[in-house]
Amino acid sequence: MLGLSRRFFLAASAALAARPVIGAGAPATNTATDVVIVGAGAAGIAAARRIASAGRKYALIEAADHIGGRCFTDTRTFGVPYDRGAHWIHTPDFNPLTKLTARRGIDVYPAPPGQKVRIGRRYAREGELEDFLALQVRANRGIADVARKGDAASAQGLPNDLGDWRPTIEFVFGPFGCGKDLTQVSAVDFTKSAERNTDAFCRQGFGAYLASFAEGLTVKLSTPATAIDMRRDIVVETPKGSISARAAIVTVPTNVMTSGEIKFIPELPKRHVDAFSKLSLGSYDHIALELAGNPLGFESDDLVLEKSTNAHTAAILANVSGTKLCLVEVAGAFGRDLAAQGEAAMVDFAAGWLAGLYGTDVKKAIKRSHATRWNHEPLALGAFSAAAPGGQGSRRILMEPLQNTLWFAGEAVHETLWGTVGGAWESGERTADAVLHRLGPLKPSAEIQAVPPRQKAQRVRAQQ
Numbered sequence: 001m002l003g004l005s006r007r008f009f010l011a012a013s014a015a016l017a018a019r020p021v022i023g024a025g026a027p028a029t030n031t032a033t034d035v036v037i038v039g040a041g042a043a044g045i046a047a048a049r050r051i052a053s054a055g056r057k058y059a060l061i062e063a064a065d066h067i068g069g070r071c072f073t074d075t076r077t078f079g080v081p082y083d084r085g086a087h088w089i090h091t092p093d094f095n096p097l098t099k100l101t102a103r104r105g106i107d108v109y110p111a112p113p114g115q116k117v118r119i120g121r122r123y124a125r126e127g128e129l130e131d132f133l134a135l136q137v138r139a140n141r142g143i144a145d146v147a148r149k150g151d152a153a154s155a156q157g158l159p160n161d162l163g164d165w166r167p168t169i170e171f172v173f174g175p176f177g178c179g180k181d182l183t184q185v186s187a188v189d190f191t192k193s194a195e196r197n198t199d200a201f202c203r204q205g206f207g208a209y210l211a212s213f214a215e216g217l218t219v220k221l222s223t224p225a226t227a228i229d230m231r232r233d234i235v236v237e238t239p240k241g242s243i244s245a246r247a248a249i250v251t252v253p254t255n256v257m258t259s260g261e262i263k264f265i266p267e268l269p270k271r272h273v274d275a276f277s278k279l280s281l282g283s284y285d286h287i288a289l290e291l292a293g294n295p296l297g298f299e300s301d302d303l304v305l306e307k308s309t310n311a312h313t314a315a316i317l318a319n320v321s322g323t324k325l326c327l328v329e330v331a332g333a334f335g336r337d338l339a340a341q342g343e344a345a346m347v348d349f350a351a352g353w354l355a356g357l358y359g360t361d362v363k364k365a366i367k368r369s370h371a372t373r374w375n376h377e378p379l380a381l382g383a384f385s386a387a388a389p390g391g392q393g394s395r396r397i398l399m400e401p402l403q404n405t406l407w408f409a410g411e412a413v414h415e416t417l418w419g420t421v422g423g424a425w426e427s428g429e430r431t432a433d434a435v436l437h438r439l440g441p442l443k444p445s446a447e448i449q450a451v452p453p454r455q456k457a458q459r460v461r462a463q464q
């Protein structure tokens with residue numbers, strides 16, 4: 001996992017010598033810059049690109065030893081791309097990432113439409129799937145009705161007559177979609193979230209896809225922000241020294257914000273602290289299994305749900321991009337409790353769950369396994385945000401800058417694309433635009449003014 005990013009950064013630094021530099025600004029001890037960006041996940045990368053292309057100086061600092069945050073591809077564990085976090089590229093026709101030109105060698109392809117449902121030890125028939133779909137439409141409407149009256153829990157909008165499909169719909173809408181049970185999810189947040197009906201996958205992994213857009217950026221890895229002083233402009237403290245800047249964009253996940261890992265001087269206003277709490281991250285993990293010989297007869301990228309009788313359920317994304325890798329997805333309160341028991345318990349659950357659905361002893365076919373435990377990752381402390389009932393307005397609160405020098409960005413700071421890489425990206429870009437607006441037009445530097453006209457023209461070309 002770590003090797004990939006080191007290789008990427010070595011390659012990126014080599015590329016900098018050859019290709020136009022789109023930005024600079026690695027922080028060393030006590031450096032000064034225009035904008036300091038904290039966190040090199042999707043939001044931080046998008047913000048840095050924007051600031052760099054406006055010709056402003058930036059320092060992009062990242063606590064981990066790799067970029068990508070919750071969208072990171074590991075190629076070590078299984079020898080094939082394994083997305084530890086985000087994997088689905090939602091609504092590729094509108095996704096801000098798919099609008100960009102990807103690096104050569106990146107292959108994005110449409111995900112198979114729909115999903116299969118296991119009922120006992122057989123797949124659901126067409127008529128059963130139609131019932132399931134129709135009930136989902138009614139449940140969606142029910143939640144939207146509740147949202148129109150106020151910001152209650154999404155669970156209140158579920159029709160009473162969902163019958164024996166109820167636990168499955170609760171799983172799909174709650175843990176699988178939001179990382180939280182529907183009792184914990186704001187109906188307004190749920191209703192505002194954009195449809196995610198079409199998806200794409202990247203054969204090299206979503207994390208690799210995202211990382212390809214950071215090429216040419218300078219990122220200071222293993223550099224956590226420990227304190228942010230807003231009393232006069234911005235000073236960000238790190239174990240490697242301090243960085244002063246005219247503005248800061250903080251993109252760390254909401255649960256890290258409420259953990260107190262970063263000290264703010266002066267303290268953050270209660271309004272912002274409450275907003276971070278109301279946008280806490282839900283629980284969502286992959287239990288990754290390498291299944292030899294395709295014992296369950298899956299097709300490439302099959303998504304299979306269970307018609308479940310209770311919340312102890314999961315989904316499987318099988319044969320990821322045609323490989324032997326299968327991801328059993330656990331989430332919500334059940335997933336949180338399971339992850340707290342550790343990786344072995346998670347793999348046991350996945351094997352038992354599949355054995356129950358297919359009547360095959362899957363355990364023997366598992367060659368290698370791994371389980372993510374995002375709630376226990378110190379730089380995330382959870383999966384993605386879903387607003388608590390009554391908390392949807394918090395997303396707008398986090399869009400408000402503090403002292404006109406400190407901005408927040410990231411998936412939690414997007415009203416419709418929250419919980420997605422696309423949302424984090426858009427939030428990063430929008431925030432960078434707001435910061436650039438506040439910094440005002442770039443004054444021609446003394447150095448550029450001193451360049452004779454012929455050389456000046458060459459420099460402009462080199463930066464395009």
Ligand SMILES: Cc1cc2nc3c(=O)[nH]c(=O)nc-3n(C[C@H](O)[C@H](O)[C@H](O)COP(=O)(O)OP(=O)(O)OC[C@H]3O[C@@H](n4cnc5c(N)ncnc54)[C@H](O)[C@@H]3O)c2cc1C
Nearest residue numbers: 039041042043063069070086087088225410411420421424
């Ligand atoms: C298991 C899982 C599955 C998911 N599936 C999907 C999916 O299929 N499709 C999808 O679109 N989205 C999915 N998501 C959500 C998606 O990954 C996130 O919404 C998105 O990646 C968030 O980007 P971000 O930039 O807001 O935050 P992050 O990616 O969390 O970036 C923040 C960065 O800040 C860094 N950081 C933390 N503390 C500090 C500090 N003190 N100093 C400096 N840096 C710090 C972190 O290391 C991190 O790199 C999934 C998430 C998870 C966990």
